[in-house]
Amino acid sequence: MKLDILVITVHPDDAELGCSGTILKHVALGKRVGIVDLTRGELGTRGTVESRAKEAADSSIILGLSARENLGLRDGFFKNEEYEQLELIKAIRKYQPEIIIGNALYDRHPDHGRAGELITDACFLSGLRRIETKVDETYQEPHRPRLLLQLIQDHYIKPDIVVDVSDYWDQKIESIRAFKSQFFNEDYAVEEPQTYISNPDFLNIIEARAREYGKYIGAKYAEGFTCKRLLGVDNLFNLR
Numbered sequence: 001m002k003l004d005i006l007v008i009t010v011h012p013d014d015a016e017l018g019c020s021g022t023i024l025k026h027v028a029l030g031k032r033v034g035i036v037d038l039t040r041g042e043l044g045t046r047g048t049v050e051s052r053a054k055e056a057a058d059s060s061i062i063l064g065l066s067a068r069e070n071l072g073l074r075d076g077f078f079k080n081e082e083y084e085q086l087e088l089i090k091a092i093r094k095y096q097p098e099i100i101i102g103n104a105l106y107d108r109h110p111d112h113g114r115a116g117e118l119i120t121d122a123c124f125l126s127g128l129r130r131i132e133t134k135v136d137e138t139y140q141e142p143h144r145p146r147l148l149l150q151l152i153q154d155h156y157i158k159p160d161i162v163v164d165v166s167d168y169w170d171q172k173i174e175s176i177r178a179f180k181s182q183f184f185n186e187d188y189a190v191e192e193p194q195t196y197i198s199n200p201d202f203l204n205i206i207e208a209r210a211r212e213y214g215k216y217i218g219a220k221y222a223e224g225f226t227c228k229r230l231l232g233v234d235n236l237f238n239l240r
Contacts, residue, residue, distance in 0.1 A: 001067055004031040006097035008088070009151070010038045010115035011075070012056040013179045017206065018151035019101055020063060021165025021172040021223050027064040028168070034067035035060070036091050038115055039075035046192045047181030059178035062171060067095065076111060080118040088122035090133045093140040100145045101225065108154040116150055120228070123148050149225040152209075159224030161231060162213045164240075166220040169210070173203065 005026055007015045015023070015035045023033050037056065040049045047055070053070070060068045071087050078084050092100070102119035103112045125131055127144025134140065152159055165172065180188045184200040196202065213222035217240040233239060 001034075001095060002032070003034045003066060003095040003097045005033045005099045005101065006092070006095050006145075007033070007035045007101045008038065008091070008115075008119050009035070009103050010078075010111045011041045011044075012037045012052045012070070013041075013059075013176070013182055014103060014112070014151070014153070015101075016059055016063075016172070016175045016179065018104075018153055019223055019225070020059075020175045021168045021210075021221065022101070022163045023063050023065070024168035024171050024175075025163065025165055032066040033063070034065055034069075034095055034097075035063075036088075036095075037068070037070045038073045038088075038118075039078065039111075040070055040072060041075055043075040044182070045195045046190075046198060047179075051181050052179070055179040055181065059175045062175045062178060078111075078114070078118070080114060080121060084118055085122050085125055086131075086133060088118065089126045089131065090135060090140065092122060092126040092145070093133060093143045094135060096141075096143045097145050099147045099149070101149045101151060104151050104153045104155070104157065105226070105228075106155065106157075112153055120148065147227070149227050152224045152226065156209075157224075157226055159213060160227045162217055162222040162224045164214065164217060164219040164222050165210070166214065166222075169221045176203065176206070 009015045027033050041052050042049050103115040105116040106113040127142050129142045210221040213224045214220050
């Protein structure tokens with residue numbers, strides 16, 4: 001299944017927090033978008049592997065994804081090494097995306113930065129034909145995405161590009177709230193410790209960041225991304 005955009009993030013809900021508005025916008029434009037979660041988030045303080053899988057499935061419906069899968073790498077302990085790189089290369093070659101969005105290259109959570117580097121390396125290696133990978137005994141073709149972007153997550157990072165997501169903000173919040181165990185939800189009755197992200201103020205911070213990014217392009221809400229290479233346009237009038 002060829003995708004236009006593949007979001008690769010380390011924890012279920014990272015994609016929703018960082019770029020679900022951009023996902024929704026491009027799905028509405030007719031693009032095929034998918035998510036690969038690297039881990040099951042099994043070290044999370046709240047919820048279980050099973051509940052988070054169900055929440056990810058619920059969110060996927062809201063987002064209109066064409067595909068979502070979980071590689072099952074070890075939460076907290078995965079490495080940017082050969083095994084993990086090959087597993088991710090298989091996923092990239094499977095979906096052959098034009099654009100990949102990955103985790104921030106540095107952040108409050110050490111998994112985010114480590115995943116960002118893993119994704120960066122796997123995107124390059126996936127294009128090397130002498131790295132052979134097989135799925136169901138069939139050799140995969142090499143594939144390197146045209147563009148790799150990184151999320152801006154907890155730490156403030158100046159974006160290289162921002163996307164107007166104003167028309168999709170309510171759906172973005174709905175996709176985040178699908179993770180009932182992780183974020184503030186009055187209907188979540190399980191007695192578990194409060195965390196940094198389950199505090200009611202956390203979603204207000206997400207909104208404030210989006211409003212700040214939107215301000216610079218005359219939009220109500222925007223999502224920001226970084227890129228390790230120079231970005232260009234063919235028409236200056238496409239810029240805002």
